[in-house]
Amino acid sequence: MAVVELTNVSKYYDQLEVLKDISWSLEQGQTLGLFGHNGAGKTTTVRLILGLTGTSSGQISVLGKQGGGIDAHREIGFLPENVMFYPQLTGREILTYFARLKGASIGQVNDLLEQVGLASAAKHRIKTYSKGMRQRLGLAQALLGEPKLLILDEPTVGLDPIATQELYELMGKMQKQGTSIIICSHVLPGVEPFINQAVILARGQLEASGKLSELRQQADLPVKIIATGLSLPINHYSIMAHKELAHQCHEFSVQDSNKLALLEQIIKGSPQDVEIKSPSLADLYCYYMQRAGALGAAGVQ
Ligand SMILES: Nc1ncnc2c1ncn2[C@@H]1O[C@H](COP(=O)(O)OP(=O)(O)OP(=O)(O)O)[C@@H](O)[C@H]1O
Numbered sequence: 001m002a003v004v005e006l007t008n009v010s011k012y013y014d015q016l017e018v019l020k021d022i023s024w025s026l027e028q029g030q031t032l033g034l035f036g037h038n039g040a041g042k043t044t045t046v047r048l049i050l051g052l053t054g055t056s057s058g059q060i061s062v063l064g065k066q067g068g069g070i071d072a073h074r075e076i077g078f079l080p081e082n083v084m085f086y087p088q089l090t091g092r093e094i095l096t097y098f099a100r101l102k103g104a105s106i107g108q109v110n111d112l113l114e115q116v117g118l119a120s121a122a123k124h125r126i127k128t129y130s131k132g133m134r135q136r137l138g139l140a141q142a143l144l145g146e147p148k149l150l151i152l153d154e155p156t157v158g159l160d161p162i163a164t165q166e167l168y169e170l171m172g173k174m175q176k177q178g179t180s181i182i183i184c185s186h187v188l189p190g191v192e193p194f195i196n197q198a199v200i201l202a203r204g205q206l207e208a209s210g211k212l213s214e215l216r217q218q219a220d221l222p223v224k225i226i227a228t229g230l231s232l233p234i235n236h237y238s239i240m241a242h243k244e245l246a247h248q249c250h251e252f253s254v255q256d257s258n259k260l261a262l263l264e265q266i267i268k269g270s271p272q273d274v275e276i277k278s279p280s281l282a283d284l285y286c287y288y289m290q291r292a293g294a295l296g297a298a299g300v301q
Contacts, residue, residue: 001064003028003149003180004049009058011044017204018044021058024199024209028148031171031181033191035285036201037294042184043081045201046153049182050078063148074103077147081154081184083138087127091118091137094126095144104145112140115170117163131158139167143174150174152183156190168194192281200285202292212281219287221279222253225262229272236265 002025011019019041026032034042047053048060051067063072085094095109113122116136126134135158142150152171156164171181171194185191198215200208208215222240228249234242238258243251254262259276266274279287289295 001028002026002061003063004182005059005061006045006048007059007061009048009055009060011041011048011053012056017056019048019201020204022201022206023058024206026180026182026197028180029175029178030197031175031183031195032197032199033188033195033281034182034184034199034201035186035188036207037289040201040294041204042201043153046078046151046182046184049151050076072149074145075148077142077144077150079135079138079142079150079152079155081157083134083141085126085134085137088125090123090125091129091133092122094137095140098141099144102145108144108146112143115143116140117166132160132163135159136163139170146179148179150179150181152181152185154185155183156185156187164190188282188285189280195281198281198284200288202289202294205292207288207292207294208284212284215284215288216279219279219284220255221283221287223256223259223279224277225252225254225259225266226250226275226277227252227266227269227271227273230266230269232269234262234265234269236262238262 005025007023009019009022010017034045036042048055049062059066063075065072091113092109095112096106099106099109113119116139118133118136118140121129121133129137139155142152155167159167168190175181183191183195195212197211198209199206208218226245226249230248230250234252238254238261239252240255241253245251252262286295
């Protein structure tokens with residue numbers, strides 16, 4: 001059974017159709033990246049999944065319940081894009097308060113503060129926290145009650161590089177434990193190793209959805225082979241594009257199916273080094289945005 005399933009979902013705000021006939025599903029234990037340019041409809045999708053707003057047409061089921069996650073809210077952890085907490089309370093007080101609201105064990109509070117690196121700041125008031133510390137507290141709040149579905153909206157905003165890496169590793173750990181995760185992010189390179197499904201929205205329409213491997217296959221983008229220190233020029237039928245990146249450093253674009261044949265030729269040229277670059281998530285994102293004619297609107301880093 002799908003943990004989240006959208007079937008022909010459309011959403012209007014007054015006359016404006018911001019989601020158009022969207023269908024996709026998330027299976028248990030998978031991590032799905034929800035991507036799109038600014039205004040593509042990601043937050044609206046998240047609000048629908050949380051049950052904070054209703055669909056204009058179509059169905060949405062979350063953890064087996066129809067109509068969004070409001071009836072399943074104890075099983076959902078949510079980290080909003082802009083976390084805001086009452087500034088006079090301490091980190092521990094906030095987390096205890098949310099644990100009570102959610103019916104989660106108060107015993108989890110200290111463990112979670114430890115897990116997000118806030119144990120030593122737990123007794124300090126939120127007004128003294130930096131943006132990154134508030135974000136870490138927001139993450140601890142989302143993890144209360146061991147949610148079956150975790151929704152993270154731009155979770156790395158404000159986090160330093162180490163905290164960002166820790167967040168991704170935590171996501172990996174939760175996924176192994178069977179938690180299903182939806183992550184909205186514009187920071188594609190960081191998130192790529194941790195997701196196995198993606199949904200790409202462009203101007204409210206579903207431009208692509210599925211496993212990353214399927215999106216790669218569908219896009220059929222060329223592989224890049226970078227060779228340095230070649231002693232012979234390379235002329236091969238399979239080369240789609242060639243750039244000299246620096247002195248004796250050549251980049252060849254080739255269809256995946258021709259990669260080995262070209263490599264064989266390159267090796268004959270006695271290179272000092274060879275690097276093979278498969279299309280990244282950012283490459284895929286740009287491909288699908290371009291296909292949708294929405295590249296100008298894209299907010300990708
Ligand atoms: N409450 C609302 N009333 C009217 N229009 C809205 C409302 N919320 C969002 N919109 C519009 O719906 C569209 C989708 O917005 P949404 O916030 O879902 O995009 P997003 O993909 O999350 O963007 P971003 O990456 O900038 O956060 C935008 O055109 C936005 O202006």
